Amino acid sequence: MTRLLPGILAMAIIVVASNILVQVLIGQWLTWGALTYPFAFLVTDVMNRLYGPQAARRVVFAGFVVGIACSLVGTQIDGAFGPLVTWRVAIGSGTAFLMAQLLDISVFDRLRGGEWWRAPFVSSLLGSALDTALFFSIAFSAALSFVEPGNDVSWANETLPLLGVGPAVPLWVSLAAADWMVKFALALIALVPFRVIVRRAGPRIA
Numbered sequence: 001m002t003r004l005l006p007g008i009l010a011m012a013i014i015v016v017a018s019n020i021l022v023q024v025l026i027g028q029w030l031t032w033g034a035l036t037y038p039f040a041f042l043v044t045d046v047m048n049r050l051y052g053p054q055a056a057r058r059v060v061f062a063g064f065v066v067g068i069a070c071s072l073v074g075t076q077i078d079g080a081f082g083p084l085v086t087w088r089v090a091i092g093s094g095t096a097f098l099m100a101q102l103l104d105i106s107v108f109d110r111l112r113g114g115e116w117w118r119a120p121f122v123s124s125l126l127g128s129a130l131d132t133a134l135f136f137s138i139a140f141s142a143a144l145s146f147v148e149p150g151n152d153v154s155w156a157n158e159t160l161p162l163l164g165v166g167p168a169v170p171l172w173v174s175l176a177a178a179d180w181m182v183k184f185a186l187a188l189i190a191l192v193p194f195r196v197i198v199r200r201a202g203p204r205i206a
Contacts, residue, residue, distance in 0.1 A: 011063035029178035092138030100131030128183035140172035
């Protein structure tokens with residue numbers, strides 16, 4: 001368990017930081033949390049490479065528990081427009097995190113024998129796509145309003161051009177598109193620290 005402690009601490013820090021920074025906007029489409037959360041995939045992939053899928057799952061479950069705790073705290077704190085975290089956001093966040101990270105682990109494990117970059121890049125890309133799709137649809141889609149009937153998400157379903165320039169779509173779709181593009185860019189950037197960490201870890205790396 002001691003060997004997993006750095007991964008658990010790193011995951012916890014990323015989850016807590018992202019839950020706080022998601023409250024701070026960057027322009028029209030993003031929050032600061034979008035820039036920190038994708039590094040959770042880096043932590044998962046490093047732990048998977050170093051210690052295997054079972055160890056990576058333990059780190060993910062630890063992060064999931066921390067995330068649930070953060071969401072529960074957020075539901076009890078009132079902001080300008082109600083609770084900082086609605087139940088839809090809490091459910092979407094927890095579901096997306098767990099499902100996406102488990103997919104990342106599974107894909108990484110299947111690709112671990114190939115080129116060094118393939119497993120972390122492809123697994124992070126697929127995991128982040130699932131994360132984005134699950135979170136934004138559960139949290140904001142009008143089709144899933146039954147999840148929390150008392151939560152008005154009409155603002156997120158206002159029809160606007162995609163990212164301000166494309167076809168007309170609900171606002172939450174633009175938010176999801178911007179979020180996924182950041183995750184795609186960070187999946188590429190994260191290959192650098194991934195390579196450095198696993199090289200320094202020694203000969204146990206395949």
